[in-house]
Amino acid sequence: MSVEHCVHVTGDRAGQRLDRMLCEAIAELSRARIQSLIEEGCVTVNGMAAKASYRGREGDVAVVSVPDVRPVDLVPENLGVPILYEDDDLVVVDKPRGMAVHPGAGVDHGTLVHALMFQCQNLSGIGGQLRPGIVHRLDRGTSGIMLAAKNDAAHERLARQFAERRIRKEYRAIVAGAPTWSEMDVDAPIARHPSERKKMGIVPTGRNARTLFRVMASGDRIALISARPFTGRTHQIRVHLVSLGFPVLGDTVYGKNAADRFRGTEIGIRLKRIDGFCLHARSLEFRHPVGLHEMRFEARMPDDMNGILMCGGINEEEWEK
Numbered sequence: 001m002s003v004e005h006c007v008h009v010t011g012d013r014a015g016q017r018l019d020r021m022l023c024e025a026i027a028e029l030s031r032a033r034i035q036s037l038i039e040e041g042c043v044t045v046n047g048m049a050a051k052a053s054y055r056g057r058e059g060d061v062a063v064v065s066v067p068d069v070r071p072v073d074l075v076p077e078n079l080g081v082p083i084l085y086e087d088d089d090l091v092v093v094d095k096p097r098g099m100a101v102h103p104g105a106g107v108d109h110g111t112l113v114h115a116l117m118f119q120c121q122n123l124s125g126i127g128g129q130l131r132p133g134i135v136h137r138l139d140r141g142t143s144g145i146m147l148a149a150k151n152d153a154a155h156e157r158l159a160r161q162f163a164e165r166r167i168r169k170e171y172r173a174i175v176a177g178a179p180t181w182s183e184m185d186v187d188a189p190i191a192r193h194p195s196e197r198k199k200m201g202i203v204p205t206g207r208n209a210r211t212l213f214r215v216m217a218s219g220d221r222i223a224l225i226s227a228r229p230f231t232g233r234t235h236q237i238r239v240h241l242v243s244l245g246f247p248v249l250g251d252t253v254y255g256k257n258a259a260d261r262f263r264g265t266e267i268g269i270r271l272k273r274i275d276g277f278c279l280h281a282r283s284l285e286f287r288h289p290v291g292l293h294e295m296r297f298e299a300r301m302p303d304d305m306n307g308i309l310m311c312g313g314i315n316e317e318e319w320e321k
Helices: 018-025 029-038 111-120 152-163 236-243 258-262 266-272 302-309
Strands: 003-008 043-045 063-067 081-087 092-097 141-149 168-176 183-187 190-191 200-202 210-218 220-230 280-289 294-298
Touching: 003 018, 018 029, 018 043, 018 063, 018 200, 029 043, 029 063, 029 152, 081 294, 092 111, 141 152, 152 280, 168 236, 168 258, 168 302, 200 236, 210 236, 220 236, 220 302, 258 266, 266 302
Parallel strands: 141 280
Antiparallel strands: 003 063, 043 063, 081 092, 092 141, 168 220, 168 280, 183 210, 190 200, 210 220, 280 294
């Protein structure tokens, strides 16, 4: 049986966007979850379907129908994903580069979801049949820290932290070139590229996106960059870095010509062996969804990235500081 929430629009709520108003009125549903329900046609206003951008009027009655979670039909797979922490509410893993987070077009096995279903006793069902437990995501070509929820209450609370930008993330990227700056705060909106539909780009009318970059070490034609994203746009770090002229090594979407600089070199040989690109989710800080205590986790960079750094003249003391 689905659960229904009925929200009456009073004077203090009039004029608010529907998704924001419902998020404030229904504590157990995150804004992202409400937006998803609106898109699925599970939200009505005065008996009619409404958009997330609808501005409520005094006297309106909004009904949110939260459907039962669909059973998961995926077959668990023993893929040996490293688990950094696990309790009754969540699990923190170190996702290998080259592994998709969840099934999708052309991907029906070997994903992080398949691995978690094998390694964990249960996962939140809010993500739906193909994304159980998944609160956020990393690109297939990115390695590092990921967080998954093991029950629906934890899922909602963690999703809310992400939506409200209260989760702190840090990435490490190896880029082509050596920046002359030590720190760069990039605040540039991102949207779908106007002519290349598989890419994102900096577009004046796009959604706000901000990333703080810090040069950790520079070597022979490459640099190690720390990236702290304050927003969570698709391909945000990769797009912002290439806009500065420093594409992520191995990124064939945004920096395909960068590989030419290393043709015939040891770095170039190592790059060909990488299933993805040199971007790693290094750390994640958040508040436990039940205990409410602060938690922080780190994942060391994979050996293939370490090897490229050494070939570029950057030693371990510099990249682990």
